[in-house]
Amino acid sequence: MNDTRRTRVLLALLLVTSVSLITIDYRGGDDSPLNGVRSFAATLFGPVERVAAAIAKPVSDAVEGVSGLGDGRDEAARLDRQNKELRRRLRTGALDRSRGQELDDLLKVAGAGQYRIVPARVIAVGAAQTFSWTVTLDAGSRDGIRPDMTVLDGDGLVGRVKTVGPTTSTVLLAVDPESSVGVRLEASLEVGFTTGQGIRDQGDLDLRLLDGQSTVAPGDRLVTFGSQGDTPYVPGVPVGRVVTVSGSPGSQTRTAVVSPYVDFTSLDLVGVVVEPPRKEPRDSVLPPKPAATPTPTVTVTVTATPQASGSG
């Protein structure tokens, strides 16, 4: 009996502690006194995550490439096994190639925008139950990363750095509802901002344009406008493409749905912009506009056959 009373006192105590922590952290906002504890936890657990990610990587790769190895008593089973093994090698080869491609794209974007970047890999992802869209990178303050730096990949804007540990950092993705990014329509001075909507079927960002007269149309492309002092967002990073526009021109604000260039479900190699470009890259980072689809023309080539009139 005494034991259950003690348990209940302990329960009440820990619940009150939790509520107090929540209140302190909520009131503190971005300057919460608990941020120190957060970075301490990152210092402690960051290395654990790096090791776990290194172990988990082949496991998750194997989930894709796995095919049970048969018992192989006869020739058919042996050949079957060999076949599977060769297919697996082919697949991992393709995987390596796609990683090389990712790095290539990232360097191309960084080069086009004159951003100095620190490349990093995503090692951990927040559980869906936390309702926030964040990932952890395997680079931290020792690699020159500071809070509020822009994160991009070979396709475009990924997000911004939120908290930094010595060897890891946490990125708030652009699709998080707390993310608000100043953007500019390609080849114009029209500005607005996008707000994350989580990952949904069609277009993960909502765009609000400041000018109600805007002539935004589906297919228009967006780049970051650049924040004051280039933090948290440097200018010129491709963000996405307008999918649908709502509200007629002339209304108070115009809103649109934007499909981001970055695939947020399979983030791997990213770059953290440690030095903003000296001059505004304008639209130079956007991939070249797809050429107008040429009308297919049928070309018939007639080749004279020399044998036609010959004797042989």
Added chain:
Amino acid sequence: MPPARVLLAALLVVVALAVQVTLLARLRLPGATPDLLLLVVLALALAYGPAFGLGVGFGAGLAADLVPPADHEVGRWALVLTLVGYLAGAARGETRRSAFVPLVVVGAAGASSVLLFAGLGALMDDPNITWGAVTDLLPTAVLYDVVLSAFVVPGVLAVASRVEPDTEAFAGATR
């Protein structure tokens, strides 16, 4: 508190958290992420009772609140998992009656943890919490947790009884 079970709990919590953020969440299964940490808290509460359960729940929750890439108010998971640990520990007598009861406990814990965590966020005007986001997660959260519990809970119980058998549990067991 005896140190053997505390060490076991700490080890299991660290492993569960690491697997959850580096592997399970990365798989991006439709809907929720299988909540390995919740299952470890549940299993330890079933093994060692409500007092230990709420302690483990608080510790595991605090870790989940702090470990990167967590980005919400510290204390939210701590509150949720403290309650889950206590209630699961209190229900452990019932779970021995049939094989069906633990499944109900896991399902209820899965659903209520999502709802309580989201509810706390809604109180603080967290823009991430919308009714649609919650209902998208709820069915898969319960499903994944129940399926995964079939492997995790018996495993943790077996290890727990080997590391340090709970005297009370074995006195009350009616096998």
